[in-house]
Amino acid sequence: MEPVLVGITREGRIFEKGFVTSAGFLDIQLSSEYSSFSLNDQITCVKIKNKSILNGDEIEVDCINFLKRYVNCIEDLLNNFYHCNNKELIENVKLLNEKIKYIVYLKEDEIILPFVGEEEMDSLSFKILRDYKERFYKVKEAKPHDSPRM
Numbered sequence: 001m002e003p004v005l006v007g008i009t010r011e012g013r014i015f016e017k018g019f020v021t022s023a024g025f026l027d028i029q030l031s032s033e034y035s036s037f038s039l040n041d042q043i044t045c046v047k048i049k050n051k052s053i054l055n056g057d058e059i060e061v062d063c064i065n066f067l068k069r070y071v072n073c074i075e076d077l078l079n080n081f082y083h084c085n086n087k088e089l090i091e092n093v094k095l096l097n098e099k100i101k102y103i104v105y106l107k108e109d110e111i112i113l114p115f116v117g118e119e120e121m122d123s124l125s126f127k128i129l130r131d132y133k134e135r136f137y138k139v140k141e142a143k144p145h146d147s148p149r150m
Contacts, residue, residue, distance in 0.1 A: 001021075001077060002019075002085075003017040003018055003107065004019065004020055004106070004108050004136065005017060005027070005105065005106055005107065005133070006018075006086075006089070006104070006105045007103070007104045008084075008090060008093045008102060008103055008105065009093075010093060010094065010096065010100060011094070012091070012094050013082075014084055014090075015029060015030060015031060015102070016029045017077070021070075021073075022071075023039060023040075023071055024039055024040040024137050025040055025041075025137050026067075027039075027041075027133065028077065028078070030078075030081060033048070034047060035063065037063050037064075037067055039067065039071070041134075043067075043070070045059075045063035045066055045067060046063070047063045064078070086105075089112075096114070099116050100114045100115065100116055101115055101116055102115050103115065104125070104129055106129070106132050108132075109132065111128070113125040113128055113129055
């Protein structure tokens with residue numbers, strides 16, 4: 001599955017990917033300190049150290065195992081997380097103005113959103129990014145695969 005969104009640091013490290021799944025838009029962010037998974041901006045699971053926090057409450061199950069109910073292929077997406085077919089994009093990020101901290105590439109629109117780390121300066125990029133993600137939300141409320149149909 002190809003991502004529709006890729007976040008890349010100035011150093012060329014991938015830190016975020018967004019995927020269109022049958023359950024809706026899955027946003028994954030990985031760093032050395034935490035892992036964050038958001039499905040349609042309704043289900044958010046963050047793993048910090050050995051704790052998994054689902055929508056603000058600590059849960060016993062790991063985030064990945066929890067999200068398998070909604071996205072069967074989540075492990076495959078994670079295995080290929082740091083791989084990017086567009087090597088030119090990663091190399092070009094390294095050449096950007098030094099004020100730019102990271103970029104987010106919106107594949108469907110072929111737009112590169114720059115972020116400089118200042119709230120006021122980044123507000124337009126965040127709005128464009130939020131609107132882009134919302135276009136891929138499939139359902140009003142994400143439901144697990146094994147839930148009964150009503």
